[in-house]
Amino acid sequence: MTATLDRPSSAAAGTPVWTIGAPRLLAGLDRFPVIDYPTHLAVHGPMPGSDLERVLTQLDGVGLAGRGGAGFPLAAKLRAMPAHGRRRVVVNGTESEPASRKDRVLLTRAPHLVLDGALAVATALGAAGTTVAVHDEAVATALRAAVAQRPDRVDVVVVPGGFVSGEARAVIRSLDGGPALPPGRRTPPTEHGDLLANAETFAQVAVLLRLGWRRFAETGTHHEPGTTLLTVGGAVGRPGVVELPLGTPLGIVLAAAQAAVAQAVVIGGYHGAWHPPIPRITLDRAGVASAGGSFGAGVLLVVDEQTCALGELAVATRWLADQSAAQCGPCRFGLPALADDVHQLYRGAPNAVEIAFRHVRAVSGRGACAHPDGAARFVTSALHMLQDEIEQHAHAGTCGRPVLNRLGVTA
């Protein structure tokens, strides 16, 4: 059994966008399918100057954290850049998280916000070049058209690969002509003069530099000011990419998304975690962390009562195993073993839970990148949540429900 990603090749073309509260990144997308450069300037106004001191003051003012999943403070990356030698700004637009669409929406429909932010950081750092790395040819085409509308030089590069190829150091390695794989040594890209951040992060920089940190912080939480993009999917009436204030309660988002009655929600995507649909969980990094999960790159998937959750987990775990780059032994052998365990649970085999937890421990903390740890978190959280389903499958062989593929990958 292999699992394949059910993702439209036409990038973000068919992805609806909507907002809770006032839009910032998505401003204008209710009126324009694509925001070209003149429209961008009319919607957002001119970009202010960006010397390093001003950029750092603004970033520090709101503690702007990366929006690619790790949540690392952007100002700390800028400060870690070497004072001398080649410096390059890299926009990670690969968005390899399977359920996420937010970076594709930004790069294809509001590309100039991302470019503004990247070019501002490049100016502040005195960087020699600015590069956007993407996985999809369609995104690259849209982005090159946007770059051609501006007086600036930006390289758009299509880098190959799957989930782990979107990891920061894998992207850098690929841009430099190497394989699109995470390297064995955990050295940060800044050590070699690369300032890499996720596409949404640079769009947030463009908003921040225009608004100034005080106005930027008028929405969101005290510790995590501003808005965030969230890709909403699964059993919802209004799937799509949503902009909302950080700290918005899950219950508000589920109601606005017209979610079906949920048995579980997956927050953070395939390196995130399964949660009971508790309405008061707040959607910010601290809120999801205190619920035992990870906000990740901003994904919310609804697993409704109509689908077999254990079957959904089996398909997702197989997909995670297939995404291993097979570089590191524990991930190469451990994740397929774990996928087999979950499939056995789905088939109703007794005692597979203990073996599954043993294989979770066998992959945790034992790889060159975050994939084994992220996969382990995803599966562990689900196994804890689905104890009744596991018992039901062990007792009757099935829960009687079909697998409706709510998580975006299909068997």
Next chain:
Amino acid sequence: MRLEIDWTRCDGSGLCAELLAERITRDEWGYPLIADSRVAEDDRSARRAVAACPALALRLAHA
């Protein structure tokens, strides 16, 4: 210092687990499980194991 494994290099030969049996065991596929990665500066057996790793995957890292 700390014992570190470059997982992209390790092929599970198991030599480290033989040389450092008191701190390294192997998982079901043969890959090393390090019980305690902290190493004293004068730990000659750890240095010997690092030098012997056929895949150059076992390392001593500072901090």
